[in-house]
Amino acid sequence: MSSEPEVFTLPARRGRAIRLGTGEAIKIINTHGSQVVDTWVFSAEDLTEFLSNEHMRPTLGKLWPGKGDVLITNRRRPIMVMEEDTSPGRHDTLMAACDNYRYGLLGCTEYHDNCTDNLHAAMRQIGLEAPECPSPLNLWMNIPVGADGVTGWGEPLSKPGDHVILRARMDCVVAMSACPQDILPINGAACQPTEAHYMILDRRS
């Protein structure tokens, strides 16, 4: 009964999606310490309801959630609780998922792996079609913001093995992408995207 839950790999530059029942949780592990994981949460009942940063911020009263905070959907309902966070708690809700357009603007002339396509591929891998790519909760992404509103591209403040536990407040689908950004230092100064890991906690069935 109390066997350890399986550890799954979120491969570098790739996405994965899993279903989670109410009360179940996902533990997302920053295995190598400086990998940003773009994270989306959709209601299992209706994929057009999802974790929405712009709807969450008014309730949260701050730019990014921390331990104990409730994550809110575009219908202003709780979908997750950030139950645990062993990192310094710096995440991002400001920046869209990277996409091929973005890498074009950064000078790439050929296709570049990107979080937007990773979301859609991950959802299809479990038989679902994401209705859009919502603004993700970018775990461990460190975007400094000045009082004048100026933003920067920081390196993650997390360390190897840091983890976040998100517990479902409704039946939902969690999608993650190990961000393939290798031009800006958001995945650490080496600009070297790495794998991350995840576990499902308190699985009911």
Added chain:
Amino acid sequence: MSSEPEVFTLPARRGRAIRLGTGEAIKIINTHGSQVVDTWVFSAEDLTEFLSNEHMRPTLGKLWPGKGDVLITNRRRPIMVMEEDTSPGRHDTLMAACDNYRYGLLGCTEYHDNCTDNLHAAMRQIGLEAPECPSPLNLWMNIPVGADGVTGWGEPLSKPGDHVILRARMDCVVAMSACPQDILPINGAACQPTEAHYMILDRRS
């Protein structure tokens, strides 16, 4: 030829939408000085392409646009330029349009006018259906942000008659809502939503 363009009213608590050709512009006037105007811009060719705050911020390098800044779509293309801004230049891109769910959380037990419904009604009024309610550019909305990420609900810094000119970089549809928020002081300490006005500049036909 050089007759003054017509001044249109954006009634208090209501929305309006207009079509704008490439090179044409809209002047939005904060007539009474402290009215927030939620503003959306959709590509006329495909309404699923629209001004997207989360896609604009990475390019902008700051939380809100100012004079001379280019507004970016969810396909990372320029859709508008903020050509003029006579206010202190404080706008908001962080907070979702208010909706009936939001007013429910603020204690309202009956229907409350809201920017989300205003967007949809305004678009229908010109024969269009908004595919969703994107995170709006909230003109004159003053959301102070601390370096710790904590946000507040400020009063507008604008004065009566302040205006913004947005010039179209592609054929587009502009929708506006005179925000009906009368519980938080974002429309001024009196919590009294007012009308605003707008004009179309350099109309080609």
